[in-house]
Amino acid sequence: MTDERPIGVFDSGVGGLTVLRALREELPGESLLYLGDTARLPYGTKSPDTVSRYAHQAAAHLIGYGVKLVVVACNTASALALDEVQATLGDLPVVGVVRPGAEAAVRESVTGRIAVISTESTAQHGAYDREIRARRPDAQVASRGCSLFVALAEEGWSHGPIVEAIAREYLEPLMESHRPDCLVLGCTHFPVLTDAIAGVVGPDVRIVNSAATTAAVVRRELEARDLVRSTAKPSLRLLATDSPERFLRVARRFLPAELLPENVDLVDLS
Numbered sequence: 001m002t003d004e005r006p007i008g009v010f011d012s013g014v015g016g017l018t019v020l021r022a023l024r025e026e027l028p029g030e031s032l033l034y035l036g037d038t039a040r041l042p043y044g045t046k047s048p049d050t051v052s053r054y055a056h057q058a059a060a061h062l063i064g065y066g067v068k069l070v071v072v073a074c075n076t077a078s079a080l081a082l083d084e085v086q087a088t089l090g091d092l093p094v095v096g097v098v099r100p101g102a103e104a105a106v107r108e109s110v111t112g113r114i115a116v117i118s119t120e121s122t123a124q125h126g127a128y129d130r131e132i133r134a135r136r137p138d139a140q141v142a143s144r145g146c147s148l149f150v151a152l153a154e155e156g157w158s159h160g161p162i163v164e165a166i167a168r169e170y171l172e173p174l175m176e177s178h179r180p181d182c183l184v185l186g187c188t189h190f191p192v193l194t195d196a197i198a199g200v201v202g203p204d205v206r207i208v209n210s211a212a213t214t215a216a217v218v219r220r221e222l223e224a225r226d227l228v229r230s231t232a233k234p235s236l237r238l239l240a241t242d243s244p245e246r247f248l249r250v251a252r253r254f255l256p257a258e259l260l261p262e263n264v265d266l267v268d269l270s
């Protein structure tokens, strides 16, 4: 059976495109609809109530396009609002990125000493700590908010002396105090900065992000419901809540070949 409905994906900005790219690789026959809530970015410094409200609005907007599954491609919204969003969407499957990220960390870490970098809200909420220790009770998890990384990624700055200096400032104390063998990129914006981050943490620390693991979870969810699409010409459509031109310009760094101006629309969630 084939199901023509798209998979809906949302984040506060371009960060979730790292997940979209993994979905494209894992499920090349699926149409994808991506919403970047750029007008209200960042989510990661907002209160839980505000993030939850934004997440509900974003998910509801995607439902309006008839999506068959919603991916919350934002760690902050996954940490603070995933279960609530799932509760309001009933039978429609919802996949977040924190549990797949925790799964990947537990798989990659040998010593169980795991560091998680994320937005401030995700770090304060302790979701990674709980999800990792639910899978490996002896794990020692240290979390650090690195909110400036979001701004760098949205600005399209992925390398250079300023990025490296900020990465050192955030990461060196964490590496010295915790000595992890695994570092989780607990924000979907951070994979853009992987080279700069790797330059600080060194080759002995495995860097994991939840994109590929999330895409594998989405595949499992679709297969379980017999909803996988296998047609040859899947569509890719982007929605932004502010300046589609700017969104496209930055988004092209993530998915260069596929994006054209006619694929990006301005929408209003309020």
Ligand code: DGL
Pocket: 011, 012, 013, 015, 016, 041, 042, 043, 044, 045, 073, 074, 075, 076, 077, 119, 122, 150, 186, 187, 188, 189
């Ligand atoms: N990309 C998001 C995350 O994974 C949020 C970034 C932000 O808006 O602060 O947490």
